Amino acid sequence: MPDTIQAPALPVGHYGYDQVDRAFLADRVEQFRDQVARRIAGTLSEDEFKPLRLMNGLYLQLHAYMLRIAIPYGVLDSRQMRELAHIARTYDRDYGHFTTRQNLQFNWIRLEDTPDILARLADVDMHAIQTSGNCIRNVTCDQFAGAAQDELVDPRVHAEILRQWSTLHPEFTFLPRKFKIAISGSPNDRVAARFHDIGLVAKPAPDGGTMFDVFVGGGMGRTPIVGVHLRDDLPEEDLLAYLEAMVRVYNEYGRRDNIYKARIKILVQALGTEGYRAKVDAEFAAMNRARYRLPPETVAAIRARFGTPDLHAPDDAAEQLARARRADPAFDRWVRTNTHPHRAPGHISAVISLKPAGGIPGDATSAQMDIIADLADRHAFGEIRVTHMQNLVLGHVRQDELHALWQALRAADLASANIGLIGDIIACPGLDYCSLANARSIPIAQKLSARFASPELQETIGPIEIKISGCINACGHHHAGHIGILGVDKKGEEFFQLTLGGSPGSDASVGQILGPALPEDATVDAIARLVDAYLVHRTGGERFLDTYRRLGAALFKDAVYATA
């Protein structure tokens, strides 16, 4: 290659692929192209083909094939977002759905188009690996990583290291069940670390390096469990060795006889924390530590593949933002709800709500994706983050540019001021799309967000997290909802069970079932009565969760079932 040709700048916020990565992906696409051809020709049966397509993120759902595309640690760049918009327009129905694992799903994909779609994704350094199957899935991360004022360590470099370690890991491709890892670098848990198979929290080590808190055995599904704290002092150089030992113990002792008891949470409960820790320590002690050591030079080499944002803002950026807020009450409200403090002076993180009143949580049209890509280029170094709450974040926005950003978002119907409020509902695709679901999640979310559409009302109600799952697999995280809603099937009809008191954060808790499931047409009214009861009984600045924890379930039960 001539010296005069410049390599493209490294992307801000995520690892920049090199030629080895790209060659691997190109080979992988051609491998799948051949597998699809053999399936269509009939030389591969559906039973033979299914695990192969799932390893490439292709599910057969209720109405069509669904392609789940990996967004490692939830970070993508504007070029990648534009490609997703193109795929939505060309191969799907002009929209995509951002998921609770910070991925993106297309719901109307054709099998025969899939190799071409994967080739287009590979052109922008994307793929659909680790989005299905009993492997280590896409590692999720704090949506404010590298930007948040309260962050102690930027966890994305370690998230990337975990991605490279886990991708096609030969020992961990056929685990007893899927395996989910989340990583944060803030003491304020925004990744639900305690609800993951492994949750990691990076923090500074006494020697100036990095070490990790390690949680294990958390999860949702039909057996919701808050993970146990395995250790608080895992050194960076042992990160891969220790995780290797943790997953090896699971791989060896995890149950394979019963799919409902196959996750690591069941193993940890069966062995007990000390029993599991002893087995991991024994495995760790027996390992070739030199082989698995993560030296600082490797961390630095991975870090060097990340672009770095140039965080310089005018001295009066904060004053400009303050003036704009005083002049525009609607903007002021959006800043209150949809921004997060940034570590750098004159900067702020902006959350783009994908939850318009009456809308489908997590959906974005191709036109919106293109607009967001343009705004990311203009205001955020081309970097976009996907949140596990199914929203998007522009991490590094200059405060003096925030008003212009908000105006552009508002013009694209992307400026709902509801982050962390009752309109910011997680909902899985539910029975409208998912072949596993028992009930529809999205219509309940739509009715609730329409009912509580008023931004003033939402602010009055204050922080509250409603999470809806269409079946017990809990993709909508209902167990961790302040108000959780679980769709159940009763003789072919939809009913909804309410749980109260769940929390995904540092104060993690599993919601408790309130009472009998409600018919679909009674559910939204029941939740409205429940919210009314909270407003009557809260004191001071209590969140809904605080009031529930103080008073218990009885008054909410009365409110829900009094007229149901």
Add this chain to the structure above:
Amino acid sequence: MSDVRNNRREAGGSSVITANRLLDGRIVWQVAEGDWSTIIADARIIPNADIEAAIAQAAARQQADGLVGIYGVQVETDATPPVPVTVRERIRAFGPSVHPDFTPVAELEAHA
């Protein structure tokens, strides 16, 4: 398919046969042997006493017909056109409730 929800049939009831198309995954309903439609109104209605044999016959030629996941769906006895008895199968038949523009009939008309 082994999903228990697909095997709820009452004696004396009637069913239709459904599958997904291999190439695009779309839902189809059996009109006659080797003939499938995206519109459930076109489907032939089969007494539950005969449905297992009809499913087995359809499954035997699923690769030739370009289909996957063949199974039977019980329908309301008196409804015309046929309406599945479960909400799950009604959503399969009539499209996602959150996108009224994506019904199979609308899709057919859009491509007419």
